Amino acid sequence: MIALIQAGGAGTRLKSITGDSLPKPMVLINGKPILEHQIDSLKASDVKDIVIVISKNGGPIENYFGDGTKFGVRISYIKEEEPLGTAGALSLFKKRFNEDFILLFGDLMLDIDFTRFVAFHKEKKAMISAFAHPNSHPFDSDLLLSDSDDRITGVDSKHNVRDYYYENLVNAGVYVVSKEVLSSVPSPIKMDFEKDVLSLYVKKGEAYAYRSSEYVKDCGTPERYLSVNEDSKNGIVSMKNLRNKQRCIFLDRDGTINKFGDFVTSSDKLFLNPDAAKAIKLINESSYIAICVTNQPVVARGETTFEELKNIHNKMEDLLGKEGAYLNDLFFCPHHPDKGFPGEVKELKIDCDCRKPKIGMLLKAQKRYNIDFSKSWMIGDTKQDVQTGINAGCQTVLLTCGDPHPEKKFKEAQETFTSSSLYDAISTILNAK
Numbered sequence: 001m002i003a004l005i006q007a008g009g010a011g012t013r014l015k016s017i018t019g020d021s022l023p024k025p026m027v028l029i030n031g032k033p034i035l036e037h038q039i040d041s042l043k044a045s046d047v048k049d050i051v052i053v054i055s056k057n058g059g060p061i062e063n064y065f066g067d068g069t070k071f072g073v074r075i076s077y078i079k080e081e082e083p084l085g086t087a088g089a090l091s092l093f094k095k096r097f098n099e100d101f102i103l104l105f106g107d108l109m110l111d112i113d114f115t116r117f118v119a120f121h122k123e124k125k126a127m128i129s130a131f132a133h134p135n136s137h138p139f140d141s142d143l144l145l146s147d148s149d150d151r152i153t154g155v156d157s158k159h160n161v162r163d164y165y166y167e168n169l170v171n172a173g174v175y176v177v178s179k180e181v182l183s184s185v186p187s188p189i190k191m192d193f194e195k196d197v198l199s200l201y202v203k204k205g206e207a208y209a210y211r212s213s214e215y216v217k218d219c220g221t222p223e224r225y226l227s228v229n230e231d232s233k234n235g236i237v238s239m240k241n242l243r244n245k246q247r248c249i250f251l252d253r254d255g256t257i258n259k260f261g262d263f264v265t266s267s268d269k270l271f272l273n274p275d276a277a278k279a280i281k282l283i284n285e286s287s288y289i290a291i292c293v294t295n296q297p298v299v300a301r302g303e304t305t306f307e308e309l310k311n312i313h314n315k316m317e318d319l320l321g322k323e324g325a326y327l328n329d330l331f332f333c334p335h336h337p338d339k340g341f342p343g344e345v346k347e348l349k350i351d352c353d354c355r356k357p358k359i360g361m362l363l364k365a366q367k368r369y370n371i372d373f374s375k376s377w378m379i380g381d382t383k384q385d386v387q388t389g390i391n392a393g394c395q396t397v398l399l400t401c402g403d404p405h406p407e408k409k410f411k412e413a414q415e416t417f418t419s420s421s422l423y424d425a426i427s428t429i430l431n432a433k
Helices: 012-018 034-044 059-065 090-096 114-124 179-184 193-203 222-233 276-284 306-322 360-369 383-392 422-431
Strands: 002-006 049-055 074-080 101-105 108-111 128-133 143-146 152-156 170-177 207-211 215-218 248-251 289-295 329-333 377-380 395-399 417-419
Touching (some): 034 049, 034 059, 034 108, 049 059, 049 090, 074 090, 101 114, 108 222, 114 128, 114 170, 114 207, 128 193, 143 170, 143 207, 152 207, 170 193, 170 215, 179 193, 193 207, 215 222, 248 360, 276 289, 276 422, 329 360, 377 383, 395 422, 417 422
Parallel strands (some): 002 101, 128 207, 248 289, 289 329, 395 417
Antiparallel strands (some): 101 170, 108 215, 128 170
């Protein structure tokens, strides 16, 4: 597959670092230009044909990379005489190529297994697949709305008045695009890819969100640049690539992330534990990923609906996001084996393979994120959570700050250690040699 990199932006927010003449994609991260990091990531997935869109001030890019020979790839250029936005140059690309392609923007520091991404695109038979992930500031980000099949159903603009709870799922600015999409940019006029192209295929139901924990961050401000530079130096950027086995901290929900109490059947009953966001932020800043796995029999018992459960989880993500923390993903089991509840949903009253201490939810996470259970942890406030971790081959932590009766079931399960708070538990894990 070919890659098209948009590298013609002015980069005005980084002038204090780039000066007046250096294009933003040429700013150094850990000793190499951002653009070179992108090319290395593409090459590692055997994407070796690369087209770079440059502005009339893009000479430093062309002089540095040339035809790509010394970088082990083949590079050609499209030069914009006037700015064409993030989509206008697609019409110029169309004149040279007529094939599916990867589209990315030159100010993004990333390391992605593009092979997985492309496979997702083909599996969904998508016109556009957008790389999507949670971030630490969803409240000022454009968010993707998606259904259970990962189809994008809308874009929630950061300019909207959000008097509702929303999922922390951000469009990262990296896409796999089918060649048919090129017909939507007939001439080289200034266009915005998200507003003018992606939105068209969202309306058609032909755009999908590829959710990943891999590293993609905008280096567009001095603060973000410094943060990304540290992550690269510490090896976090490369570790997150899903070609590598991932270390995960699995988290129970009730009594672990939110306060223990009665069953949470509506969003107004969910409140975060005081240290939850601070604790999960520690995971976000480490090489681990954070995934919640939770039994929610309230759905099977008819005490809440799938729609309200989604709203509950959106509230949890919102509360975490307001404090700069996020979950990479969340898996829930809606089943319950025992019958006899008024209003129960019969088709959900089954003995499934996902209800903890069975490990179906963890196996789904493992498949999506290439997780190494032997280097991962399960944290919860009951022995049932401990047994789940043991069944998967993870190390485990039993929290003593949640359920006052943690040994109601599986009392013989032996945790790796106990902790009086989620923050202390995660700190201990991250500080272990």
